Amino acid sequence: MSHISRRLGLPARLTLLVAAVFAVTVGTIAVVLLEVVENRLVADTRANTEAVLSGYVDQLSRGEATIGVVDVDDATGFFYLDDHGEQLTEAEFFLRLAPVDGPVDHGAAGLMVDGPGPHSIEVPVDPLTGEVIETPGDPLGVDVFPVGEPGPVDLDERVVAVAQDLTIGDDVARVGVSSPLRPVQDSLDTLRRALWVVVPLLVAAVGVLSWLTTTRALRPVDAITRRVRAISHTTMGDRVPVPDRNDEIQRLAITMNDMLKRLDRSQQRQRQFVADASHELRSPIAASRAQLDVARADPDAADWPATADVVIAEQEHLTQLVDDLLALSQMDEHGVGEIVDVDLDDIVAAEARRPRDIAVRVTAPKPVRTRGHPGQLTRALRNLLDNAATHAVDDVHLSLTVSEADAVITVDDDGPGIDPHDRERVFQRFTRLDQARHPELRGGTGLGLAIARQVARSHQGDITAGDSPQGGARFTLVLPRQDQHVGGLRATCPQSMPVRRN
Template sequence: MAESPLVWWRRQGLRFRLTAAAAAVLALALALSAAVLVTVLERALMDTVDESTRAQAQTVRVAADAGTLTSPITTHDGTIVQVIDERGRITHVTYGADRLVPLLDAGARARVLKSGQATLMDGRPYAVPGFLRVVVLSADHGQTVVAARPISEIQTSLATAGRVLLVGTPALVVLLAVASWLMIGRTLHPIAALRRGAAEITHTARSRRLPVPQSRDEVHALALTLNDMLARLEEAEQRQRALVSDAAHELRSPLASIRLQLEVALGHPDGQDWQETAEGVLEDTMRLSRLAEDLLALARLDERGGVPARREPVDLDEVVRQTVDRYAEARLTVCDPVVVRGDALDLSRVLTNLMDNAVRHTSSKVEVTLTADGVLTVTDDGPGIPEQDRERVFNRFTRLDSGRSRDEGGAGLGLAIVRETVRAHGGTVVLEDAEPGLRAVVRLPAAG
């Protein structure tokens, strides 16, 4: 079954389709222009002939009205003139004109007089080659002046112009098609280079980038955008690899501890304190559970692309009160009513992670404040964090030496979850010196 023209057209390359479309549009435009040109040229030449013929007829009519006509009538542009009296007889003519048969019969003369326009007639029956433009004017005493002008030269000029256009138009179309083919090919060359560059990028050459053309055009912008995308993908892949590596490292310690405790207990069952063994295994299992929850939270944040799971009004002051009530060491000093848009569970997790971190390092107390402008602070009086490390602790699996030495320390994901979640809600989080201790400051935009 033969494919339809539309399917065939779509199967062609972009270069061919652009060239064919440009050539077709130019051919149509040139054809219309040629038709308009010939029509306008013909109309202009005919108007010129009609005006000249009418002027000669007017001159003869004036002489006929004055009775000063001579025979033969003299004209200087080859106009043929006949003067016909009221009985239809030819009384005066130009040299070489027919003296017996009028160019137009009585009925035709009446129609031309009524219309006031020149008419076209075949001059061959009157021994005049080609066609004539004929003008009829009415004179005194029932006389009629008939003036005619051959237009063979005009027809020859129009035919010559038509032949030139008939030959020149296809030549221009072919010339434009060739020029378009070459120009489109050069324009698409950077895109072909991008395609080849993309084909060369594999899993073993992730750091390669696509070639960027020198021209500051759309292809240049496309290449830059694609390179930025490749950079983001490479960064995301590196982060994913690092996350998997760090997660495997963190999982190895509690699993090794569980295995060791169980092997020792099974190897010496009689002298083993099974209560102590169970407590140790439970502690390591809780560490695994917390790590799995943190990894799942980060995976969900990455999957949503920095967008909260829900965007609904949340009474942040209620979330703060409910969370602080679970900590005996915490004291809520200021809690103004604040409504933000986001996910209540994610915001509760942010405060829980900050509270866990503060309670783990505080010496005596933890103070929490929430002001009406959406600023939440969690302050402890512990050892604090050196200024040069306050930004680094927000990275995933980052723990300072002091944190690593504490058995109750986390996997280094709590503050990373806090920052990712706060950013998803359009806010910021920073760590400040509380002198003594550390202050975590979260700023969230209040709902309008």
């Protein structure tokens, strides 16, 4: 059964579930309804029978009654019992009410009504005539059941019988009225047959309505599914249809389109990255090959040491490019990596001491600690300093300050600066502004600033570019503080002391 349900579609499963729940609910209601109707009809029949008996006894007490007759419309009959439970005929009962040769005189006979009023009894009475079928001989006041039955019989055979005990002189008798329950059973059978027809029709109607409602509600999902199946790597710009209604399916479509937009942007960046990387990798290889081809064309006239220097320089550039690409790939795939407590003042002091062609002045930083990956943070700061040293005229300034929640590292140079329109573009991969900032320099890989910003943002920080008080560019690296590191610098440089490559 579970295997079949898995093969069915969602509309079919929902329809079956709704129909089953509705069928169980309606079936339970039908059973309860039959029980309530049966109890009500039996109670009404008993009340009607008691009313007939009360009226008859009232007539007897006033001396107005005659021998009881059968009410054909209600199939109601009278019966009479003596104090031993033996059946009496109408004539025998009325004979006790009056002398043989005189009129009915209840006062003379001393007729008295015993008990509070009519009470129900079980007796074997003919449903059509109201006559007692058999007299078991039980004492008066004890319920009498049909022969062979341990208790109340089926509705087809039962009658509602009520009786009233009477004292007539020294004798005790019982007068009763019976009404058959077959009309009740007939009514219940009619109602039951109607329910057997109506309930399945209702279940079928609910099932059809559930099917139509479910298929209509899920129609946008089918449209989304068809569109997603049709989207390929060449059609990432397509979007799924968004239904014009405020529900879960609309939110699903909007979320799907947002995901497709992100995938499209990621694919575009990946394609651009691959194209740029291919171009960048081709440049040093082509330059090396060109030098070697020229030297090989005239080996005797070639300056082999100069050729070797050019090839080595291009290979170094190629190595740096590969390292940068590998660093970006690792950060894209693995994120920050292992997180530890990092003393930023130690990293700043160490990078300030690193030999460069341009002097680096470092303002003695306060001890400050953050959490992150030491290698990545060192690489980010090194890229900023290398970029500043490349474009500076003769001065690079490095400082570390702290605020209430952040550690702020600034790198200033006295170079040509960065145009405000390019201050975000410089952080894009393979972006170079070398000719604008320093025309005589050959550009780097175009990945250093991109790597630095990705490191900063992966540490919940950021890097921005701006104007330096020295007239060049300022790069500001902001990182969240962990706490302040108490004590002096572990590796320090004298304040404002220049560091030069030997």
